[in-house]
Amino acid sequence: MSDPTDSAAAPAPPQTGSGFGPDLAEVFGPSQQDGGPELIQLLTPEGERVHHPDFDMEFTPEQLRGFYRDMVMVRRIDTESTALQRHGELGIWAQLLGQEAAQVGAGRALRPQDFVFPTYREHGVAWCRGLDPLKLLGLFRGVDHGDWDPEEYNFGLYTIVIGAQTLHATGYAMGMQRDGAVGTGDPERDAAVIAHFGDGASSQGDVNEAFIFAASYNAPVVFFCQNNQWAISEPIERQTRIPLYQRALGFGFPGVRVDGNDVLATYAVTQAALQRARDGQGPTFVEAYTYRMGAHTTTDDPTRYRLSGDVESWKLKDPISRVEAYLRRNGLADSAFFGEVAGEADDLGARLRDGVKALPDPRPLDIFDAVYDETTDELREQHDEFAAYLDSFEGSHA
Numbered sequence: 001m002s003d004p005t006d007s008a009a010a011p012a013p014p015q016t017g018s019g020f021g022p023d024l025a026e027v028f029g030p031s032q033q034d035g036g037p038e039l040i041q042l043l044t045p046e047g048e049r050v051h052h053p054d055f056d057m058e059f060t061p062e063q064l065r066g067f068y069r070d071m072v073m074v075r076r077i078d079t080e081s082t083a084l085q086r087h088g089e090l091g092i093w094a095q096l097l098g099q100e101a102a103q104v105g106a107g108r109a110l111r112p113q114d115f116v117f118p119t120y121r122e123h124g125v126a127w128c129r130g131l132d133p134l135k136l137l138g139l140f141r142g143v144d145h146g147d148w149d150p151e152e153y154n155f156g157l158y159t160i161v162i163g164a165q166t167l168h169a170t171g172y173a174m175g176m177q178r179d180g181a182v183g184t185g186d187p188e189r190d191a192a193v194i195a196h197f198g199d200g201a202s203s204q205g206d207v208n209e210a211f212i213f214a215a216s217y218n219a220p221v222v223f224f225c226q227n228n229q230w231a232i233s234e235p236i237e238r239q240t241r242i243p244l245y246q247r248a249l250g251f252g253f254p255g256v257r258v259d260g261n262d263v264l265a266t267y268a269v270t271q272a273a274l275q276r277a278r279d280g281q282g283p284t285f286v287e288a289y290t291y292r293m294g295a296h297t298t299t300d301d302p303t304r305y306r307l308s309g310d311v312e313s314w315k316l317k318d319p320i321s322r323v324e325a326y327l328r329r330n331g332l333a334d335s336a337f338f339g340e341v342a343g344e345a346d347d348l349g350a351r352l353r354d355g356v357k358a359l360p361d362p363r364p365l366d367i368f369d370a371v372y373d374e375t376t377d378e379l380r381e382q383h384d385e386f387a388a389y390l391d392s393f394e395g396s397h398a
């Protein structure tokens with residue numbers, strides 16, 4: 001990543017009054033700090049319910065309590081995994097602290113038949129898909145490559161190659177379209193794909209190619225970008241001169257910016273975008289405006305490139321506390337409920353701590369198993385050579 005203090009790397013925004021259209025410095029000015037006037041919100045950081053002309057929605061008390069529970073559990077997965085990495089039990093962990101609402105809102109908007117293409121940070125979406133978090137921990141412990149069957153959960157494998165999954169998602173969506181799983185009017189059959197990616201990924205060629213293919217073929221895909229303001233040490237200001245969601249128009253499909261710390265708004269907007277796709281109306285770009293409160297991963301030290309004041313101001317927009325405030329203020333949940341959820345999170349934490357240490361180490365010879373459907377003579381030779389080498393040590397490799 002470039003040195004964030006190197007201001008020479010960032011050219012000045014275009015000048016005003018050039019006669020070439022809107023003043024981009026104004027479009028991407030200070031108003032962007034809080035998401036700007038276009039931010040779709042249904043629950044303010046203070047926990048006040050607000051309404052939106054296009055994306056209004058009523059939620060049952062049960063749904064609201066469900067969102068709260070999901071977010072608390074997902075945060076516990078995150079804090080527990082961070083601690084496990086610090087104890088040397090995981091090789092690395094990609095934190096999602098602060099992004100719980102964006103992920104739970106998007107994850108709960110899915111129908112079982114929809115398919116998810118995640119990044120490496122979609123632990124909250126994985127939770128909503130019913131994936132045991134221990135399966136994620138196996139990957140971060142390095143004992144497997146992601147030990148879940150994507151077809152079982154309709155949740156693809158974590159993708160480290162930034163943005164690559166947007167192309168996979170678009171291709172998969174085009175396949176669904178050709179299989180006749182789109183626009184039939186049958187809510188049990190019509191399906192959509194959601195591709196998750198970050199603000200940094202929006203600069204990748206793969207992502208822009210995915211946009212073009214999706215637009216050209218009207219693919220049933222939702223491009224769900226969590227703009228958490230940082231791509232490791234690279235700030236959003238270096239990725240784009242305009243609000244990210246506005247890029248969609250240039251590709252020929254709608255884009256919206258939702259408050260990614262507002263689980264209600266994220267749910268409502270994602271559900272509408274998924275439905276558009278299932279109905280055969282093509283792709284949508286959803287920019288979930290949020291903030292990565294933790295580090296990029298456990299190998300990163302964000303104090304080297306960002307201001308603690310920014311982190312403090314985003315803590316006031318915490319996704320969980322605003323739902324808690326709303327539930328309490330409206331008498332929709334009592335202290336027994338909050339105690340129950342806290343207890344459930346403690347149990348999950350204990351299960352993860354014990355479970356991760358019990359994950360079996362892979363057998364060294366397993367690396368030969370999933371290379372080809374039918375092995376080759378050369379590979380068999382390498383296998384036997386490696387087996388002999390392992391046999392030269394005490395103990396069995398079997």
Ligand SMILES: Cc1ncc(C[n+]2csc(CCOP(=O)(O)OP(=O)(O)O)c2C)c(N)n1
Nearest residue numbers: 121160161162198199200201228230231232
């Ligand atoms: C093709 C590719 N280039 C570079 C990297 C190294 N890399 C890992 S994460 C990351 C930043 C991604 O930022 P963003 O897309 O905003 O997602 P976030 O991690 O903030 O969720 C980079 C550059 C990579 N994994 N793949």
